[in-house]
Amino acid sequence: MSTEFDLGALLAERGAERYELHGRYLNHQLPRMLHTIGFDKVYERGEGAYFWDADGNDYLDMLAGFGVMGLGRHHPVVRKALHDVLDASLADLTRFDCQPLPGLLAEKLLAHSPHLDRVFFGNSGTEAVETALKFARYATGKPRVLYCDHAFHGLTTGSLSVNGEGGFRDGFAPLLPDTAVPLGDLDALARELRKGDVAALIVEPIQGKGVHEAPPGHLRAAQELLHRHRALLIADEVQTGLGRTGDFYAYQHEDGVEPDLVCVAKALSGGYVPVGATLGKDWIFKKVYSSMDRVLVHSASFGSNAQAMAAGLAVLSVMENEQIVAGARLTGDLLKSRLTALIDKYELLADVRGRGLMIGIEFGKPRSLKLRSRWAMLQAARKGLFAQMVVVPLLQRHRILTQVSGDHLEVIKLIPPLVVGEPEVDRFVDAFTEVMDDAHNGGGLVWDFGRTLIKQAVANR
Structure with missing residues (x-):
């Protein structure tokens, strides 16, 4: 009798139970909602x-x-890259070596934002945001992060602190010190910066909730204002990045905008493997990782794993070759x-x-x-x-x-x-x-x- 795991046989046998299984063991409201609106x-x-x-x-x-x-x-190119990396039997995630794939993917990513220097790889968009929040607070020595009304940056506790929708935040307080400002309101931004405790403003160049774009010239003016007060600009490109808006990054639609930190995820692996990336300036990374004692002060167990890195490299190759x-x-x-x-x-x-x-x-x-x-x-x-x-x-x-x-x-x-x-x-x-x-x-x-x-x-x- 075979003891091998047969995924095809399991799905053939139990696949019809998908909605019942989800209702019993996972988020029971999801199948209920799907049945209600006919999306089941x-x-x-x-x-x-x-x-x-x-x-x-x-x-x-x-x-x-x-x-x-x-x-x-x-996509066949991404799919082949994942087969290839599994067949390579790499010594992945040893934690005490430097594999080539993360460095190669970082190099490719940074080529699209030449004003940035280094990358941290995590596992999701919300992790990319969490990394940016931590790095901004540590690098500036200030506690507060500003965000925009109706923003969405993720649902873990740190990213929830910069979430502009009350429905997501209700019942999960206390969160990090934060303040919302209206998208495009430079006066409100200046008022908060004058208080002297702001580490950064995090902004989606085009908001996912409602598809609202920052007004022309706003990001550059906000960047100048932030830097005047020794605060950072974080661009959340988790949804808008990697070509979504017709430029590689959405902040690139406006001349002169060079965020200090950029968050990327979602499409980076072609949908196959969870992945997130936080791109940043050299001085920020060197401040966080200031000594050998701090080499693991911010890390992720599955960050930079070979499958995610190979998928990311394949995605960027397809984006270039297929325009x-x-x-x-x-x-x-x-x-x-x-x-x-x-x-x-x-x-x-x-x-x-x-x-x-x-x-x-x-x-x-x-x-x-x-x-x-x-x-x-x-x-x-x-x-x-x-x-x-x-x-x-x-x-x-x-x-x-x-x-x-x-x-x-x-x-x-x-x-x-x-x-x-x-x-x-x-x-x-x-x-x-x-x-x-x-x-x-x-x-x-x-x-x-x-x-x-x-x-x-x-x-x-």
């Missing part, structure tokens, strides 16, 4: 920008695993212009914004009396329901996976794999147009589902 699909496989179910139906992924799948699923950044810019411009053209056609469509393949579609109060009354009913039950009402038929009718951009926001965020092109733009815009037609005609799946959501919102009060 069974996806059998994925490739590129698509999933397939057991019946062979394809689904267009406009979510990319919250931005992790920058190159889509199962991923330029493609994201072109496809993003096409998608944004096609959607912007619909604003005058649909009164429920308020705004289309973003850069590259990070686009926010915002809905707003309509003009006509009939639609205004329906909108008011939804808003009274729970803000954000209309955006959810659009997301559901996009999946149910058109097999397109999207997301609402944040709790209580009437915004859909599109962050597809960067390998999408004109056919995917056509498919999405055609589907979105049909859903908007349905919503403005006042019938069909959109408003039927709206009634279900209202009942659910009222029941949860």
Whole structure:
């Protein structure tokens, strides 16, 4: 009798129990939520920008695993690199040697931000943020970190301290000393800096929640103000980095911006292996690692592991060889212009914004009396329901996976794999147009589902 572990046999035997297993042993609210909104699909496989179910139906992924799948699923170059690194049987994670892969990946990453000098590798975006917070506080000798309203930087205790959404913070205090300032408000930033205890400002150049971009010139002006007060600028590029916005980093859309620390994660491993990176200036790293006694003062057990490093090197190679950044810019411009053209056609469509393949579609109060009354009913039950009402038929009718951009926001965020092109733009815009037609005609799946959501919102009060 064979005692070998057979993953294929296990999945064949138990795979149908996926929702029951999750409800019993993991976060029980997730399957409940998926059942409620009709997202309880069974996806059998994925490739590129698509999933397939057991019946062979394809689904267009406009979510990319919250931005992790920058190159889509199962890119052959990244996949081969992982097979190669496993077959190499490297002496990985000995902890008392220097393997080549971390240095090679750091070198490649830093080539895209030549004003930075060194890299710390961890395992996630929130770890990259935690590293930046620790390094900024130690390097400046100051305790307080500023962040922006509605920011999202992660959910561990340190990164939660710079999270601009109260729903994530409630019940987890006390957190680190912190203060929120409005995105783009230099006067508020200056007021806080004058208190003399600010180590850094951490900012997403384009916020993930709501897809709000820092105003033109703001990052450079903020950087000058911070440096005048001996504080640092931390750019959180966990979602916006690696080509997402049509430049390698989103801060590069503005001339003269050179953050002291940059956080990277998500798409760095092609979605295969957890990985995070904090890039920084030489003097900051030398202050933290100031002596041999402090060589492990900040470290991660799985940081710099061979699989993550090999995947990262493969991802950067693909990005260069396949001109991923330029493609994201072109496809993003096409998608944004096609959607912007619909604003005058649909009164429920308020705004289309973003850069590259990070686009926010915002809905707003309509003009006509009939639609205004329906909108008011939804808003009274729970803000954000209309955006959810659009997301559901996009999946149910058109097999397109999207997301609402944040709790209580009437915004859909599109962050597809960067390998999408004109056919995917056509498919999405055609589907979105049909859903908007349905919503403005006042019938069909959109408003039927709206009634279900209202009942659910009222029941949860």
